[in-house]
Amino acid sequence: MKKLDDITDLRDAIATHAAAVAAGESAAAEAFVLPQAIETHRHAAAEIARIARPVEVETLALAKIGFQYISKIRFTNGGAMRRVLYRWRKEADGKWVIVSVEDTTGKRSSWSDIPDLAAAVAQARAGNGNA
Numbered sequence: 001m002k003k004l005d006d007i008t009d010l011r012d013a014i015a016t017h018a019a020a021v022a023a024g025e026s027a028a029a030e031a032f033v034l035p036q037a038i039e040t041h042r043h044a045a046a047e048i049a050r051i052a053r054p055v056e057v058e059t060l061a062l063a064k065i066g067f068q069y070i071s072k073i074r075f076t077n078g079g080a081m082r083r084v085l086y087r088w089r090k091e092a093d094g095k096w097v098i099v100s101v102e103d104t105t106g107k108r109s110s111w112s113d114i115p116d117l118a119a120a121v122a123q124a125r126a127g128n129g130n131a
Helices: 008-023 026-030 035-049 117-127
Strands: 056-065 068-077 080-090 096-103
Touching (some): 008 026, 008 035, 008 056, 008 068, 008 080, 008 096, 026 035
Antiparallel strands (some): 056 068, 068 080
16 A cells, blocks of 8 residues: 655645635735746635635645645635635645645536537537548
8 A cells, every 4th residue: 555645744834825815914825826826826815805804714625636736725704705726736845835726616616617528529520520
């Protein structure tokens, strides 16, 4: 049986980041985010900032996909809620960083906005008789 990775440092980074987002501490939260993910991170953080303080943080899931991890976090207060997926990667220096952010609030799943495959194939065939 394969030994599980010790990801205590990742769990700590996730908790620290989520607490900073919930508290509206932009600089502390963005310290974890790579430049290519900063825009989507800021958008999600702005939506979370609309929730009245104090914001409760709940870790819903953590999954390993290849060498990266996906954390699913729910931010709530009363009836207000945002659900966000963060993709984490460990850098060569040992620091965990966020490489992508997806706000999944209002979606059944993170796959909900992917176009229907059958419709895409039909559209391709309409434009190309060889498809």
